[in-house]
Amino acid sequence: MSKTTLTRRGVLKSGAIAGAGVALPTIFTASSAAAYMNEPTGSSVTLGFNVPQTGPYADEGADELRAYELAVEHLNGGGDGGMMNTFSSKALKGNGILGKKVEYVTGDTQTKSDAARASARSMIEKDDAVMITGGSSSGVAIAVQGLCQEAGVIFMAGLTHSNDTTGKDKKANGFRHFFNAYMSGAALAPVLEQLYGSDRKAYHLTADYTWGWTQEESIVAATEALGWETVNTVLTPLAATDFSSYIAPVLNSGADVLVLNHYGGNMVNSLTNAVQFGLKEKTVNGKNFEIVVPLYSRLMARGAGENVKGILGSTNWHWSLQDEGSKAFVRSFGEKYGFPPSQAAHTCYVQTLLYADAAERAGTFNPCGIVEALEGFEFDGMGNGPTLYRGEDHQCFKDVLVVRGKENPESEFDLLEVVEVTPAAQVTYPADHPMFDGGELGECNPGS
Amino acid sequence: MDAIILQILNGLDKGSAYALIALGLTLIFGTLGVVNFAHGALFMIGAFCAVTLSRILNFSFETIDPGKTDFLGNPATVETAYLEHWFGPEVGGAIIDWSVPLAILFSIPVMLVVGFVMERGLIKHFYKREHADQILVTFGLAIVLQEIIKYFYGANPIPTPAPDAFRGSLDFGVLLGFDPNAIIYPYWRLVYFLFAAVIIGAVFAFLRFTTFGMVVRAGMADRETVGLLGINIDKRFTIMFGIAAAVAGMAGVMYAPINSPNYHMGMDFLVLSFVVVVVGGMGSLPGAVLAGFLLGILESFASMNEVKSILPGIDQIIIYLVAIIILLTRPRGLMGRKGVMEG
Numbered sequence: 074m075s076k077t078t079l080t081r082r083g084v085l086k087s088g089a090i091a092g093a094g095v096a097l098p099t100i101f102t103a104s105s106a107a108a109y110m111n112e113p114t115g116s117s118v119t120l121g122f123n124v125p126q127t128g129p130y131a132d133e134g135a136d137e138l139r140a141y142e143l144a145v146e147h148l149n150g151g152g153d154g155g156m157m158n159t160f161s162s163k164a165l166k167g168n169g170i171l172g173k174k175v176e177y178v179t180g181d182t183q184t185k186s187d188a189a190r191a192s193a194r195s196m197i198e199k200d201d202a203v204m205i206t207g208g209s210s211s212g213v214a215i216a217v218q219g220l221c222q223e224a225g226v227i228f229m230a231g232l233t234h235s236n237d238t239t240g241k242d243k244k245a246n247g248f249r250h251f252f253n254a255y256m257s258g259a260a261l262a263p264v265l266e267q268l269y270g271s272d273r274k275a276y277h278l279t280a281d282y283t284w285g286w287t288q289e290e291s292i293v294a295a296t297e298a299l300g301w302e303t304v305n306t307v308l309t310p311l312a313a314t315d316f317s318s319y320i321a322p323v324l325n326s327g328a329d330v331l332v333l334n335h336y337g338g339n340m341v342n343s344l345t346n347a348v349q350f351g352l353k354e355k356t357v358n359g360k361n362f363e364i365v366v367p368l369y370s371r372l373m374a375r376g377a378g379e380n381v382k383g384i385l386g387s388t389n390w391h392w393s394l395q396d397e398g399s400k401a402f403v404r405s406f407g408e409k410y411g412f413p414p415s416q417a418a419h420t421c422y423v424q425t426l427l428y429a430d431a432a433e434r435a436g437t438f439n440p441c442g443i444v445e446a447l448e449g450f451e452f453d454g455m456g457n458g459p460t461l462y463r464g465e466d467h468q469c470f471k472d473v474l475v476v477r478g479k480e481n482p483e484s485e486f487d488l489l490e491v492v493e494v495t496p497a498a499q500v501t502y503p504a505d506h507p508m509f510d511g512g513e514l515g516e517c518n519p520g521s
Numbered sequence: 522m523d524a525i526i527l528q529i530l531n532g533l534d535k536g537s538a539y540a541l542i543a544l545g546l547t548l549i550f551g552t553l554g555v556v557n558f559a560h561g562a563l564f565m566i567g568a569f570c571a572v573t574l575s576r577i578l579n580f581s582f583e584t585i586d587p588g589k590t591d592f593l594g595n596p597a598t599v600e601t602a603y604l605e606h607w608f609g610p611e612v613g614g615a616i617i618d619w620s621v622p623l624a625i626l627f628s629i630p631v632m633l634v635v636g637f638v639m640e641r642g643l644i645k646h647f648y649k650r651e652h653a654d655q656i657l658v659t660f661g662l663a664i665v666l667q668e669i670i671k672y673f674y675g676a677n678p679i680p681t682p683a684p685d686a687f688r689g690s691l692d693f694g695v696l697l698g699f700d701p702n703a704i705i706y707p708y709w710r711l712v713y714f715l716f717a718a719v720i721i722g723a724v725f726a727f728l729r730f731t732t733f734g735m736v737v738r739a740g741m742a743d744r745e746t747v748g749l750l751g752i753n754i755d756k757r758f759t760i761m762f763g764i765a766a767a768v769a770g771m772a773g774v775m776y777a778p779i780n781s782p783n784y785h786m787g788m789d790f791l792v793l794s795f796v797v798v799v800v801g802g803m804g805s806l807p808g809a810v811l812a813g814f815l816l817g818i819l820e821s822f823a824s825m826n827e828v829k830s831i832l833p834g835i836d837q838i839i840i841y842l843v844a845i846i847i848l849l850t851r852p853r854g855l856m857g858r859k860g861v862m863e864g
Contacts, residue, residue: 129785131676307826310837314780314789315535317710318824318836321527324705341678342780349707349779351690376781378680392592404593413592486592 109439110225110520111201118173118438120145120425121202123193123217124231126181129338130209133372133417137207137231138179139410140418144425147405148175155405156426159398159454164433171432182208186216193217197224203438204229204428207421211235211284218247225520227440229424232417234336234368236287239468240509245517246440248447248467250427251420252500254288255508257367257387258295260473260495264385269330269363271300276328278319278343280335281308288334290508292367296332304328309339316343320350329357332365340366341376348380369476372415374488381478381488388474390419390456391491399456413486423455427462444517458497465504466514470497523694523703528821530693534710536817537717541772542794543801543809544721545765551741551804552758555644556652558659561791562666563766566635567773568782569670570628571681575620578604619684621778628770636766640759663787671784678781683709687778709778716775720768721810727764728806737761741804796844802857812855816840 113119122141125134146152150167157165169175178200180192189208196202205221206229208214214233221228222244230238230249234257239249265273275296279289285308293303304326309319320343323331331352335343347353347364355362369386392403392413402422406414414422428443431450435442448464457471476489502509542564549557581600589597605613616623643662647655682688687708694704728734740747740754747754773782780786797816801808822828823839835842847855 127671129676129783131671305826307829312789314786317534318528318531318821321531322524322826324527325524325703338678338783338785345680345779345781349690349709351705351707354689355702355705372677376678376680376783378682378781380680407593483589484591484597 108519108521109441111197111203111438113173113201113203113438116173117176118170119196119200119202120175120177120428121180121193121196121200121205122177122207122421123180123182123189123196123205124207124421125184125209125213126179128182128184130184133209133232133370133415134182134207136372136415136418137209137421140406140414140422141177141207141425143406143409144422144429145175145177148425148429152409153401153405156398156402156422156455159401160426160430161453162430162434164430165426166433170429171436171438175429178202180207182210182213182217184210184213186212189213189217190220193220194224197221197226202226204443206424206428207231208233209417211238212282214238214249215242215283218242218244222246222515222518225440225518227428227443229428231421231424232370233284234288235284236291236508237283237512239466240287241511243466243468243509243512243514245444245467245515248424248427248462248469250424250462250469252387252389252471252473253468254284254291254367255502255506256473256500257288258291259500259502260387260475260493261292261365261367261385262295262299263495263499264475264493265296265301265365266299268385270360273299273301273330273360273363274304274328274358275301275330275332276304276323276326277306277332277334278316278323279306279308280311280339282311284336285334287508288367289332292332292334292365294508301330309335309343311339313339314342316346317350319343320346320352323347323352324350324355327357329360330363330365332367334367336368336370337373338376340368340370340373344377344380344384353383369489370416371486371488372417374478375485382480384478385492386476386489388476388489389416391416391474391476391489392419392486393489393491394456394474396454396456396458398454402456419456426455427452440519441517458494460497463504466509470501472497473500523699524825524827525822526693526697527704527706528825529818530704530706530710532818532821533714533814534817535820536814537714538772538776538790538813539794539797539817540721540810540813541717542769542790543797543813544724544806545769545772546794546798547801547804547806547809548724548761548765548768550798551806552737552761553640553644553648555648556655556659557644558656558791558795559639559663559666560659560765560769561787561789561794562663563632563635563769563787564773564776564790565667565670565782565784565787567628567632567770568681568777568786569674569773570631570770571621571624571774571777572674572679572782574624574627575617575681578602578617578620578623580604582606621681621683621774624774624777625771628774629767632767632770633763635770636763637759639766640762644762645759663791667784667787674784676784678783680781681777683712683778687712713775713779717772720771724764724768725806733757733760793840796840800844800847800854802854804858805854805856808854808856815855816843819843 124137147155182189193205204227208231211233214230218228228247236254279285333343366386369388374381431443431446435446447462450462453459460471473495475493477492479490546560581602583598585596586599591597690705690707693706797812801812823836
């Protein structure tokens with residue numbers, strides 16, 4: 074006869090394990106009646122806007138949220154329609170998406186991967202969001218993209234510039250409209266050669282995380298192809314605020330170009346420190362010392378004030394563009410909010426319209442239908458010229474802007490001037506390019 | 522050699538900020554016995570005093586310029602600062618240009634009031650509580666203060682430049698006989714170092730040579746006995762809290778042109794400053810200053826490429842590494858007193 078001993082601890086342990094076991098299969102599982110995750114059954118469809126509402130990128134997140142609200146308004150037939158009027162696809166009718174009114178919920182990424190995943194998970198599980206979009210960091214984008222793949226919903230990335238988002242970390246359910254670090258290098262290189270020549274010595278300061286690494290790799294490759302020499306590449310802590318001890322060695326390194334692979338507060342502080350140390354006025358190797366900020370953001374450039382004057386960089390979009398799509402978006406956004414939109418706002422607005430258009434063309438919200446509709450989709454009228462959503466990696470290929478800090482700005486928004494619009498062909502790379510190697514797109518996941 | 526001198530200058534500069542914040546922290550801990558995690562927020566509020574005064578001095582009126590258009594194609598508005606309108610572009614412009622130094626005067630009363638309200642309104646209720654309670658409540662206060670600043674000023678850094686006269690940099694190398702451009706150092710950072718030295722000297726002189734300072738020092742050594750002599754030591758300690766707040770605030774004002782103020786800057790300095798206080802010795806004012814400069818210089822040297830090539834990542838851990846070594850060999854810190862936070 075066997076003897077069974079029951080202890081309180083044993084019961085609790087078994088209960089916890091059994092509870093987790095029961096709960097596990099219900100996580101990210103569509104209801105048995107649904108064909109896919111969060112299939113809308115009522116008269117509305119819910120989108121999840123996951124943006125930084127707190128933390129260092131909160132202002133950028135606020136601009137993204139404004140753009141999303143504007144997109145929802147336009148999709149539901151409100152306002153002047155914005156880019157829906159200039160979009161080459163005419164599937165959107167201003168009556169929501171597939172006749173369902175568009176509603177939205179918001180989450181706060183805090184620019185932290187774990188917080189972003191938690192808010193995305195909450196929007197998927199509790200609010201039945203059928204698509205997640207937004208963000209201002211590559212680390213967050215990659216984390217949320219992975220979650221959406223697992224959950225079986227579409228992820229339309231916001232501002233993410235790391236090669237990895239559509240490189241080694243690409244996912245079938247994820248799509249990026251924003252440009253990437255490789256494209257920045259490819260767009261900047263000819264302008265750098267034209268303005269600064271092919272005999273230069275570059276010193277890189279790089280933020281020590283995924284985006285910084287891929288940005289440095291891209292710019293080094295692009296400039297070395299011109300004949301530039303890379304004198305040194307130095308990783309700086311993401312939490313660094315004072316870059317003086319990293320700038321000081323540049324002075325006597327023999328370099329005549331400083332490349333700041335920094336974004337946000339890092340960029341503001343490192344550029345400010347570099348200018349304080351007189352680098353812009355310095356002459357090295359018989360040439361004027363130059364500073365390059367490969368990824369520019371107007372919102373961030375404001376923080377650096379006059380220090381951005383004359384500094385070259387690249388950007389995904391700028392409100393001063395004169396194509397019909399950009400003008401329509403700037404008009405809608407400007408009249409609603411009183412100031413021009415940022416590039417983060419632009420990419421988020423466009424992503425929302427692209428998702429809605431894909432659903433209309435596919436005739437379903439099923440993620441696999443959306444994926445099929447977006448893969449290889451060519452469009453125009455969204456502010457970046459003719460654009461392709463490439464099927465192999467879900468990356469948009471379009472023109473890239475090379476910009477420079479304006480010497481005599483006429484307003485607080487007039488900080489950057491477009492130096493060159495680099496055609497899409499010049500920034501296009503093969504899907505198996507070594508910088509994007511290592512990951513598998515996989516199969517779309519409808520979540521059921 | 523020139524690289525070493527440059528990093529020493531950098532270290533002194535960083536150390537100035539650490540020392541000023543740590544000095545205030547130590548003053549509060551030494552007098553009130555409170556571990557004030559909101560002290561970094563006072564530094565941040567000081568920097569935003571510079572931003573605020575700059576905005577006040579830039580108060581403008583708008584006129585329509587029919588020759589220009591805004592981003593929507595409407596006639597553009599041109600802003601003219603009242604100061605420039607009243608006193609002419611030169612005088613008005615000069616006042617605006619000097620907004621950061623002027624903000625020191627602006628920040629002193631503001632920070633005294635902030636310090637007084639903070640101490641009387643919240644912190645005094647925690648004097649007799651555990652240090653853990655004090656840390657929790659002051660850390661919470663710091664988060665509240667930074668969120669308030671973010672609400673009014675946004676999350677992005679706000680450029681707050683130094684006066685034109687102090688922009689650019691000094692060719693320090695030429696003064697020392699090196700080649701031109703070998704050791705370049707920004708004017709404002711030199712100003713910051715001198716300013717820190719003056720403030721630290723003034724605080725020490727105040728405590729050393731005034732009757733008020735003597736009483737405070739006596740109270741720090743033996744609060745009970747001073748109280749038995751009929752001196753209202755609590756009142757003096759409250760004033761010291763205000764002075765410590767003003768020191769942190771002035772440090773923040775002067776730091777604004779070095780790195781554009783943002784709502785998070787206090788937190789960036791807070792942890793490092795606490796390490797400085799602990800390394801210097803809890804409650805020791807000279808220890809805080811010494812440790813501030815020492816750790817600032819070590820941090821700068823650790824950022825040198827030559828050092829990082831031997832010890833990758835050392836720049837990120839050097840301060841904590843030194844803190845561990847010092848606390849293992851001198852548990853009370855460099856100049857700590859017996860009995861402080863012990864037993």
